[in-house]
Amino acid sequence: xxxxxxxxxxxxxxxxxxxxxxxxxxxxxxxxxxxxxxxxxxxxxxxxxxxxxxxxxxxxxxxxxxxxxxxxxxxxxxxxxxxxxxxxxxxxxxxxxxxxxxxxxxxxxxxxxxxxxxxxxxxxxxxxxxxxxxxxxxxxxxxxxxxxxxxxxxxxxxxxxxxxxxxxxxxxxxxxxxxxxxxxxxxxxxxxxxxxxxxxxxxxxxxxxxxxxxxxxxxxxxxxxxxxxxxxxxxxxxxxxxxxxxxxxxxxxxxxxxxxxxxxxxxxxxxxxxx
Amino acid sequence: xxxxxxxxxxxxxxxxxxxxxxxxxxxxxxxxxxxxxxxxxxxxxxxxxxxxxxxxxxxxxxxxxxxxxxxxxxxxxxxxxxxxxxxxxxxxxxxxxxxxxxxxxxxxxxxxxxxxxxxxxxxxxxxxxxxxxxxxxxxxxxxxxxxxxxxxxxxxxxxxxxxxxxxxxxxxxxxxxxxxxxxxxxxxxxxxxxxxxxxxxxxxxxxxxxxxxxxxxxxxxxxxxxxxxxxxxxxxxxxxxxxxxxxxxxxxxxxxxxxxxxxxxxxxxxxxxxx
Numbered sequence: 001x002x003x004x005x006x007x008x009x010x011x012x013x014x015x016x017x018x019x020x021x022x023x024x025x026x027x028x029x030x031x032x033x034x035x036x037x038x039x040x041x042x043x044x045x046x047x048x049x050x051x052x053x054x055x056x057x058x059x060x061x062x063x064x065x066x067x068x069x070x071x072x073x074x075x076x077x078x079x080x081x082x083x084x085x086x087x088x089x090x091x092x093x094x095x096x097x098x099x100x101x102x103x104x105x106x107x108x109x110x111x112x113x114x115x116x117x118x119x120x121x122x123x124x125x126x127x128x129x130x131x132x133x134x135x136x137x138x139x140x141x142x143x144x145x146x147x148x149x150x151x152x153x154x155x156x157x158x159x160x161x162x163x164x165x166x167x168x169x170x171x172x173x174x175x176x177x178x179x180x181x182x183x184x185x186x187x188x189x190x191x192x193x194x195x196x197x198x199x200x201x202x203x204x205x206x207x208x209x210x211x212x213x214x215x216x217x218x219x220x221x222x223x224x225x226x227x228x229x230x231x232x233x234x235x236x237x238x239x240x241x242x243x244x245x246x247x248x249x250x251x252x253x254x255x256x257x258x259x260x261x262x263x264x265x266x267x268x269x270x271x272x273x274x275x
Numbered sequence: 276x277x278x279x280x281x282x283x284x285x286x287x288x289x290x291x292x293x294x295x296x297x298x299x300x301x302x303x304x305x306x307x308x309x310x311x312x313x314x315x316x317x318x319x320x321x322x323x324x325x326x327x328x329x330x331x332x333x334x335x336x337x338x339x340x341x342x343x344x345x346x347x348x349x350x351x352x353x354x355x356x357x358x359x360x361x362x363x364x365x366x367x368x369x370x371x372x373x374x375x376x377x378x379x380x381x382x383x384x385x386x387x388x389x390x391x392x393x394x395x396x397x398x399x400x401x402x403x404x405x406x407x408x409x410x411x412x413x414x415x416x417x418x419x420x421x422x423x424x425x426x427x428x429x430x431x432x433x434x435x436x437x438x439x440x441x442x443x444x445x446x447x448x449x450x451x452x453x454x455x456x457x458x459x460x461x462x463x464x465x466x467x468x469x470x471x472x473x474x475x476x477x478x479x480x481x482x483x484x485x486x487x488x489x490x491x492x493x494x495x496x497x498x499x500x501x502x503x504x505x506x507x508x509x510x511x512x513x514x515x516x517x518x519x520x521x522x523x524x525x526x527x528x529x530x531x532x533x534x535x536x537x538x539x540x541x542x543x544x545x546x547x548x549x550x
Binding site: 012217218 | 496527533536537542
């Protein structure tokens, strides 16, 4: 018998992956959570029927949420990750010795628990002493912490279920206030093929709040369309003004100093969404 | 009743697209040819069970095969397209007024015939007076034409079926000889997630023949992994030395002067394949 996981990425298009084993399926207080072992991409975390991460391609998303912002800010001491309970972003943040403390706030403790158990390659740094893990509402957290963080990363699910408010103008305003005077934030902002309106709206909202707004992309094979976008809002530092030669070498598979600025050069139809 | 087209891009992973209508299914002398109308991507040309192009995303592939090479060569008068019977590359080539003649050589006349009939947005320039269409073996054609072309583009299927020889060292040698002394060639070279060995091998072969070899990428949602690579071999001109400010504006949706060099900045794991 062959079992296949099929995800409708839109109503009319999807991906399908042969699976070896289903490790977890659980309805948590917030979402449907599954971890399945696929032949092509290894273990896969699925929330509300959408691939969140896989062992084979997770490095792209986690590196690309993290390093462009942390190599743009000259002194990122305190970092907040909203969502990201699988721990992948935290693992990348821990590659930056300047970071003294990273706080992870995920609303769903089950994501953290099962990631530690079944995705140790990804979750392995959640126990790092520089990391504080909070099971809490990220929206509330940022509104309770003013002028505190150097960098904030929003590693949310799509804007359905518990993440809806993480794509709101009020949330971006809260992030602005939770950041220090030279802070930077970055959020995953879906793909330009099926979610053009979302990218356009987020860009508009963030531009009304942050003086510097930049959008960049990365190729993630298990995400819809294979091209994922990230939107960065910054109070002072411009990622396009970073001297690439000054970026130290760290262990990565996708990000590189050479790619730091090139990732912000988007296809024309995507640039047109961000005007 | 719902009909879905499902393509196994590897043995264990695939895409699936809801279809409205099947317009053609035919076993030609060379391959299985189908044109189906999908809800998400519009009409789709499928050869030997692999998506070749769709109306919604075809612009990426066709622009990105064409413009990096044609804006690197300062005077591309005579251009050869090997394969590409759907006419998409020819349509983009025709945007370059410097091109006096473009020859298209596709081994399968049925691809040309059905593309003209069912994919007129793509095939529309095949009747341009600057274009000569030949139904012939591209491998033979290049071996019969020495020192003749300024730019050669290889718009082949995957290296199965009729395209196997289009990924051979002998073919690249033939291309070198069919090019003038300052000629450039570019070939689609599949994706780095599932076909890393192919990219590595082509890179090695082309480096043994051409003094300048550059690999670039583009996001194509209906192609495996969403990240497609192209390998360029050049006798004289380096695409990375083009002055982007000198590139004239043409009507595109993906390519832009700003992207010209950035497209050559690849993820680290892909750059590592091309060393």
